[in-house]
Amino acid sequence: MTAATPAPPMIRMEGVDKFFGDLHVLKDINIEVPAGQVVVVLGPSGSGKSTLCRAINRLEPINQGVIEVDGKPLPAEGKALAGLRADVGMVFQQFNLFAHKTIADNVALAPVKVRKMNKGEARQHAMGLLERVGITDQAEKYPAQLSGGQQQRAAIARALAMKPKVMLFDEPTSALDPEMVQEVLDVMTNLAKEGMTMLVVTHEMGFARRAANRVVFMSDGEIVEDSTPDVFFTAPKSDRAKDFLGKILTH
Amino acid sequence: MTAATPAPPMIRMEGVDKFFGDLHVLKDINIEVPAGQVVVVLGPSGSGKSTLCRAINRLEPINQGVIEVDGKPLPAEGKALAGLRADVGMVFQQFNLFAHKTIADNVALAPVKVRKMNKGEARQHAMGLLERVGITDQAEKYPAQLSGGQQQRAAIARALAMKPKVMLFDEPTSALDPEMVQEVLDVMTNLAKEGMTMLVVTHEMGFARRAANRVVFMSDGEIVEDSTPDVFFTAPKSDRAKDFLGKILTH
């Protein structure tokens, strides 16, 4: 655990427990992510990575423990919760672009509706973001007309449009064709370089090595290891991590 | 192009063209696969890899050109076509196991119905194959009860049950969770070692390097390169191949 610093950590989870019925999916989770850090979460399927990620903006309510974002505890509902979520960007495995709106509208929607930005400004801002992720020419198309890689980049632009303090990524590249993985990872790498605080669930070891400050390894709802990428990939401590790396790295 | 050998090549395509409406998806394809060779087909999405693969057992009829399997031209329909297909094993990305039959029945079905093997014998043979792919204990389950990796291994066993002369694989591991990819590749590697003629569409570069005799690179419906894995991965000739490798290998 990192020592407490004067500035509060961007994300803090303390003693978090989560159950689905009888299933204990998060077990006494304690983690802090300081501002500007990129944390990659690894672990076998079903280990609770997604649940961890979704708990941070309360898409999954937790049963026990404390979650704080930027020093403030997670509100339970209503306006306060919406306000917090606006500050936390989230990117999903399945992109989840609004199917009935164009790409530009997808990106401009929340700034207008939540941040009360005026429409023209929001649109201009959206086009800037689309340029940043390299899909300006797709602005007027509908999500279904784009390739997976393009959709995921649009989804990142949509999250960035809210100028979030922290970004959560839940397996952003696992639904993509292999050639499109890189274009999305490039966007994420740039984001990391610019100092965005990020929590990334991914199986892309290359990205973990290159862009992460820390690697958190989960298994069975527990955080089993929490170290630097170098240490984790070269000298994993637990058997579970070794086994996992063995399976994932041979091919 | 390889020179003609006394024994006919297992697969031969000559001047093959294929259209979907106006879309020209296979452009003057010429390729020969000698018996016992393992050929990996690479290329970006939409380049025509699946179509090439499916044309060989006429799941997609072609518009122009000649396809021969084991020296005999591909029949157009009826009994002759069914007979040829029985000699060509095929493994799909989505496994396509028969959902209403147990794994053992999936494997034993075609030998009984097509090869007129008697049921007891077919079953024994099926159990032998399931052992070979390492899922004997799943024999009485239904496909939906198996993991993706187990399903794909069952699908390979089902194809092998017909004692095919050649096996076609269309992205056999792309629908799998990363931890299951290796178990399927292992089965395929063993098959290659045993001397099976194989044509494999895949993005698994490790497999291509390890098990392939030849790599064929497709782009926009054309065969752009056809060389050994060593040459292809270290010194691709065309820009398109270089570009593709750049995208796929960085992560």
Next chain:
Amino acid sequence: GDRNADSGNSGNSGASGGIVAKAKNDKKLTIGIKYDQPGIGLKTPDGKYEGFDVDVARYIAKELGVEESGITWKEAKTPERENLIEKNEVDFVSASYSMSDARRKRVAFVGPYYQPGQDLLVKAGRTDITDPEKLNGKKLCSVKGSTSAQSVADKYAKTVQLQEYTTYSECLTGIDSGLLDAATTDNTILAGYAKANPGKYKVVGRPFTTENIGIGLSLKDAEAKTAIYNALKKLQDTGEWKKLMEKHFAGAEGYTIPAAPPAQFTDK
């Protein structure tokens, strides 16, 4: 026992030997009656059949030599009576069967064996409706397919509001709640309801038409016509007719049992 269930080909004899011969030889008859008309023809929950028409049918059967045990009862719904006779599925029909000219084209009648008149049924204790003219502005109920309500509107009360239902029971719920003021049809039918629900309804007792109710049977069976004629005549002559009328209708408020109709028991 539910005799409705056995398909009985008993009716076929009509074409061959006629029902008199059949009754004599087989000791069996199939008779069409109403199942849902208190006082006239009713199938009771314990599987019995009762009502004036049913008793008349029993009498005729007995005269033809058939005991109760030899009778197969069959439901003869209003729109189906001609069909049943034409297809020889019943030997005769005794089901408040009006002898109309339209029907005479398809079936033969023997009768009238009673002559009800169209009348009104109102809530017991109600005194404002004494005759059909009083129905102006009132709500009158009858049953689908009968022309009785329309004739009231045409002849007696121009501004009556008419309502039609499938069964008279439905009319009665409307009278109970006060939505409807009166129901109209043959006074015997009305009397049946009044008697079945003592103290609830009364017949107004001012019949304004005369209906001729007869036994319906096949056009081809002349011998049967005579036999039934004789039976009905005997019914009247022995005073049995009066007894049956009293058994089924006496005590219905507002209904007076009429004299037997003039003995003219065959159709033209």
Next chain:
Amino acid sequence: MFDLIEKYNVLDAFWLTIKLTFYAAILSLIWGTILAGMRVSPVPAMRAFGTLYVNLFRNTPLTLILVATSIVLKNTLGVTMFADEQSQDFFAILDFRLAILGLTAYTATFVCESIRSGINTVPVGQAEAARALGLSFAQVLRIIVLPQAFRSVVGPLASVLIALTKNTTVATAIGVAEAAGILRAMIEFESDRIMVVFLIFALGFVILTLPTGLILGQVAKKVAVKR
């Protein structure tokens, strides 16, 4: 054929069919939407009521429902549906309105189920993405979920409308003189031209339902959300 249509006022009868369909369609849409709202609401009592209502009315024959409106509502409870009691047409108007009521009570269950399944076709991810952006409950519903749900509901609702059109014939059971109401007379008096009579009615309904199916089918295709 045309002489028959004129003699029996077939067009008037079909006009009544159309009117029944029209009013019942509008009301079922409203009541069905309210029911759907109850069935997906977070309030258990509303969900229970919605479920109970749908299961009762969907499993009862329409014939029985219509006859019951007449016997229970009109005869027993004295419901007059705002019809003028003094009017000569009191019963005609009342029965027409009761038929609409019965058709609505029944059809709304199917509208409800269509809407509910329409909502179910919207992937949860769409709502989660919207929530994750900070949209409020009302905004998620209004901007993201309902627009997508309504688009996928057009097709099923078209089927409901067609079924309703055909179901208006059952109103004959309570004496409404819509298309099926004049059938009896035509069959009785035109028994020698029975096939012509059949064709008139069959074609009448084909004309009423086929365009509905085709047009709404096109609309459904056009507005469908591509995923």
Next chain:
Amino acid sequence: MSAPSVLYDAPGPKAKARNHGYTAAFIVVIGAIAWYVISELLDSGQLDWPRWEPFVNGSGVWTAYILPGLQNTLIAAALAIVIALPLGAILGIARLSQHLWIRAIAGTIVEFFRAVPVLILMVFARVIYFEFTTLPEENLALFSVVTGLVLYNASVLAEVFRAGILSLPKGQTEAASALGLRKTQLMTLILLPQAITVMLPAIVSQLVVTLKDTALGGAILSFPDLLDSVGKITANFGSNVIASFVIIAAIYIMINSLLTWFAGWLERKLAKRKKAPKAKPIHIATETGAGASMDMGGGGDSGSD
């Protein structure tokens, strides 16, 4: 353990309190309406015991009227479905034929009988049987009811069959062909068995529709069905029409709920085995009732890409 909902966020403490409030208010409203209806019924004497007594005191209403009516209803519905199933299968497969003219004929038949109300089909079946056959009068109503139901249901089931076969992933066909199975083997060994299991719930649902439609026979054709028994009961017990309706409706609801429950159970049971990646919902205009949405199961993705 609430699965995430498309409509609501996981409720917080305030939301929970609010929901309790709504619950209370709603119960009050429903209670008031129920109270009004019951008191009206009481006032008009409809809840008086004598009107209900015949149904429990062994008066014979069950054996004399209700059960025979129910028997007729069940017979008509069962006959209709049993006859409509093979007809529907033939029409459905014909609509998938490679020959345009077969598709056209089957398509016209299906669309025509789906457009014409069942009631009108029944009425005309009756007229035609009466005019052109020597069927006995007492079977006429049953035959007409069954004929109307068969014509309509065969058309609906044709669509169910077609949709059922089409809903199977294309990969099933491709895998079978790739193994060397012939067309008939493909249909009989792979497609039909899967299609039928996929369709079973839809077929059971159609049975509910059919059961309800038999009531038309009672109201219009004097077919002595369950609904028709009301007339006989009320003739014996005065005007206990409401009591009779309530009992008869309860019987329909019970049987149909049972069937619906069975369909759902079947669907869940089959889904467990099939666990298809994505069920493709298929909407078919059914009934006198309506677009019962039928989850046909079966995968949405076709193996090729």
